[in-house]
Amino acid sequence: xxxxxxxxxxxxxxxxxxxxxxxxxxxxxxxxxxxxxxxxxxxxxxxxxxxxxxxxxxxxxxxxxxxxxxxxxxxxxxxxxxxxxxxxxxxxxxxxxxxxxxxxxxxxxxxxxxxxxxxxxxxxxxxxxxxxxxxxxxxxxxxxxxxxxxxxxxxxxxxxxxxxxxxxxxxxxxxxxxxxxxxxxxxxxxxxxxxxxxxxxxxxxxxxxxxxxxxxxxxxxxxxxxxxxxxxxxxxxxxxxxxxxxxxxxxxxxxxxxxxxxxxxxxxxxxxxxxxxxxxxxxxxxxxxxxxxxxxxxxxxxxxxxxxxxxxxxxxxxxxxxxxxxxxxxxxxxxxxxxxxxxxxxxxxxxxxxxxxxxxxxxxxx
Amino acid sequence: xxxxxxxxxxxxxxxxxxxxxxxxxxxxxxxxxxxxxxxxxxxxxxxxxxxxxxxxxxxxxxxxxxxxxxxxxxxxxxxxxxxxxxxxxxxxxxxxxxxxxxxxxxxxxxxxxxxxxxxxxxxxxxxxxxxxxxxxxxxxxxxxxxxxxxxxxxxxxxxxxxxxxxxxxxxxxxxxxxxxxxxxxxxxxxxxxxxxxxxxxxxxxxxxxxxxxxxxxxxxxxxxxxxxxxxxxxxxxxxxxxxxxxxxxxxxxxxxxxxxxxxxxxxxxxxxxxxxxxxxxxxxxxxxxxxxxxxxxxxxxxxxxxxxxxxxxxxxxxxxxxxxxxxxxxxxxxxxxxxxxxxxxxxxxxxxxxxxxxxxxxxxxx
Numbered sequence: 001x002x003x004x005x006x007x008x009x010x011x012x013x014x015x016x017x018x019x020x021x022x023x024x025x026x027x028x029x030x031x032x033x034x035x036x037x038x039x040x041x042x043x044x045x046x047x048x049x050x051x052x053x054x055x056x057x058x059x060x061x062x063x064x065x066x067x068x069x070x071x072x073x074x075x076x077x078x079x080x081x082x083x084x085x086x087x088x089x090x091x092x093x094x095x096x097x098x099x100x101x102x103x104x105x106x107x108x109x110x111x112x113x114x115x116x117x118x119x120x121x122x123x124x125x126x127x128x129x130x131x132x133x134x135x136x137x138x139x140x141x142x143x144x145x146x147x148x149x150x151x152x153x154x155x156x157x158x159x160x161x162x163x164x165x166x167x168x169x170x171x172x173x174x175x176x177x178x179x180x181x182x183x184x185x186x187x188x189x190x191x192x193x194x195x196x197x198x199x200x201x202x203x204x205x206x207x208x209x210x211x212x213x214x215x216x217x218x219x220x221x222x223x224x225x226x227x228x229x230x231x232x233x234x235x236x237x238x239x240x241x242x243x244x245x246x247x248x249x250x251x252x253x254x255x256x257x258x259x260x261x262x263x264x265x266x267x268x269x270x271x272x273x274x275x276x277x278x279x280x281x282x283x284x285x286x287x288x289x290x291x292x293x294x295x296x297x298x299x300x301x302x303x304x305x306x307x308x309x310x311x312x313x314x315x316x317x318x319x320x321x322x323x324x325x326x327x328x329x330x331x332x333x334x335x336x337x338x339x340x341x342x343x344x345x346x347x348x349x350x351x352x353x354x355x356x357x358x359x360x361x362x363x364x365x366x
Numbered sequence: 367x368x369x370x371x372x373x374x375x376x377x378x379x380x381x382x383x384x385x386x387x388x389x390x391x392x393x394x395x396x397x398x399x400x401x402x403x404x405x406x407x408x409x410x411x412x413x414x415x416x417x418x419x420x421x422x423x424x425x426x427x428x429x430x431x432x433x434x435x436x437x438x439x440x441x442x443x444x445x446x447x448x449x450x451x452x453x454x455x456x457x458x459x460x461x462x463x464x465x466x467x468x469x470x471x472x473x474x475x476x477x478x479x480x481x482x483x484x485x486x487x488x489x490x491x492x493x494x495x496x497x498x499x500x501x502x503x504x505x506x507x508x509x510x511x512x513x514x515x516x517x518x519x520x521x522x523x524x525x526x527x528x529x530x531x532x533x534x535x536x537x538x539x540x541x542x543x544x545x546x547x548x549x550x551x552x553x554x555x556x557x558x559x560x561x562x563x564x565x566x567x568x569x570x571x572x573x574x575x576x577x578x579x580x581x582x583x584x585x586x587x588x589x590x591x592x593x594x595x596x597x598x599x600x601x602x603x604x605x606x607x608x609x610x611x612x613x614x615x616x617x618x619x620x621x622x623x624x625x626x627x628x629x630x631x632x633x634x635x636x637x638x639x640x641x642x643x644x645x646x647x648x649x650x651x652x653x654x655x656x657x658x659x660x661x662x663x664x665x666x667x668x669x670x671x672x673x674x675x676x677x678x679x680x681x682x683x684x685x686x687x688x689x690x691x692x693x694x695x696x697x698x699x700x701x702x703x704x705x706x707x708x709x710x711x712x713x714x715x716x717x718x719x720x721x722x723x724x725x726x727x728x729x730x731x732x
Contacts, residue, residue: 089524
């Protein structure tokens, strides 16, 4: 069997392993030790299930595991709502899944977030395993325990912090990933370099072409380093009271783009890429980042196939949407900016006029 | 100011105090130290809000606390659903409540369960304070952190374990409580005596008339002893993996009655009373409880104004509904029974024929 990489997310009694590599989907031997009983409920979507569901459940069934319930959700961020979440509850209750049934999420970030929130809430919590099938979900949502759904008034507003028992990131699933989704994942990968890992940023600049060619070894390295960076931060701050907020570089601007353009019209990673440029531009205006570093950020994101200009929603609309962000504390807008490349910080001190100018400079005006 | 009783629920960093006594609603001084910021969202219902909302928020406003959002829910178990829960999210998001906003629940168990789940889920968790206004919620749902909503296929199927910062049980609110709701609360009070506290069971037999007269001191004592018993158990077993299941005496039968009769047609406490008689009767059939002890259970519940015969749903329907209960483990029905008065146990060994006979004997046949 091909070899794979592993790391542990250290969270005391909620610690769990992440395995990264090729052909992991069908490794029932890696899943079985983490099942409480040989009963599972699988959550996937209409695009991923035809490609990979059988590859996952076939070997499990051969080992005597019962697939009690199967919820195949419609695909896309627009369906990350209560009605769709309820399809999971309906399937599990209809099959009389009990508290020892493990929920397995097979799909991208939307499937993982919804299956995770369903697992957190079903009978007040059942075990959960993540099998992320997009680069974005492999590097981002598979570490950190954030689960949830959207509300018409804001993204990810209803949810829970809930840790999986295990994450299996099979790099073979990235072969079928549409190019724009590979790029969306790379936005988050680049983020780890920018906020805390200069050697990784340089590695990305040197290996971007291999990543775009979907070289398995390059992808596995990028996923592993990204997960390690995120795991380090999450281990320090499980419920986002401090340092974890640094992971939100580009996200406050990005969420405004996603909400303002309508859920599903901008990919999360694309919105984050533009948000990262806005944050870099604002960091330059704060006197922290030299002009050349901002250009370096733009260049790397562009090479990864990402947009660097936002939709022209108008600056006021951006600010209105940003004020709804969860990172607002006691009414004050707090942003993640860059003191330098590889060194992020959180500040509530950016002058409103500078924030407006940065949004404007990156295409957000009208 | 009148004096009050206090106890602490010991859960490590999630420990919190319960204050019990008269005139606590207006004690802003007891609430203020537990607010993260002076911003709150209040959840109540159409019956309780006109009686007590101003008494609670008036003194808080006088201390500079902003009531950002107010969700006044329709009254009753039938509204313990997602649509009604969403009224809380709508109000909080509309008012841009952030992660430091404290949710205060003012009302009975339904309000507490829904406000608690809203607090657990809103932006993945905000602080929460319980102000229970029924005897049932003061002795039961205010301790233990169980929150949630119903699903058409089962009661309390969607929820979270989530602890409040503080519980204020104001015994004055029991004066306006309908007689049948006082009785419903007494069903849970009696339960603590039956499962682990013989002196308290004897105290209840001696003081039932004072409780029914709503004597403040008697009520405060009953609430305090009930909460202490529950707090002891919960401290031992926060997420219901072991001893905590003993609290469910009468609940597996009781949930079947509530669901079978249609949510809202049987009060929870009334269903639990009948379930307790069924459990006692089954314990006798198991050879554990003498006939006289079963009679003693029936007599005390009757004196408390509680029903001791269930609806004639038919034994098969009871068993079908019971198999949906969360206490089912790996497909096996586990029941809380009495080895003796004051000594509950969990068993998966009750023969089906005996279970059927106990349901039949307590009015459940057809």
